[in-house]
Amino acid sequence: MADERKLSYFFLGMGIGVAVGILFAPKSGEETRQYLRSKTDEGKDYLRKRSDELIDSAEDVVERGKTAIGRQKDQIAAAVEAGKQAYREALAAEKGEPGAVTQG
Numbered sequence: 001m002a003d004e005r006k007l008s009y010f011f012l013g014m015g016i017g018v019a020v021g022i023l024f025a026p027k028s029g030e031e032t033r034q035y036l037r038s039k040t041d042e043g044k045d046y047l048r049k050r051s052d053e054l055i056d057s058a059e060d061v062v063e064r065g066k067t068a069i070g071r072q073k074d075q076i077a078a079a080v081e082a083g084k085q086a087y088r089e090a091l092a093a094e095k096g097e098p099g100a101v102t103q104g
Contacts, residue, residue: 003054007050014039014043018036018039021035022036
């Protein structure tokens with residue numbers, strides 16, 4: 001959210017700067033157009049770099065999420081298996097089967 005506000009303020013500032021620069025430019029028309037082109041290219045480069053950073057950041061978040069989900073899945077599977085084993089042992093103890101674990 002804060003990054004979106006920064007980006008919108010960046011574009012607002014860039015637009016105001018360009019407008020003021022054109023109005024008060026002591027340069028000729030061709031020099032002004034060339035200056036505007038170079039600033040536009042700088043803006044494109046900034047946006048490209050920033051979007052690459054955001055994509056990398058998003059990929060990191062997704063990877064951490066996958067890792068966390070995998071750990072939770074393993075923990076749940078282990079808990080389910082432990083529950084099944086406890087149930088089997090309880091049934092075996094009730095039936096009095098040899099090798100059953102008895103509590104007491």
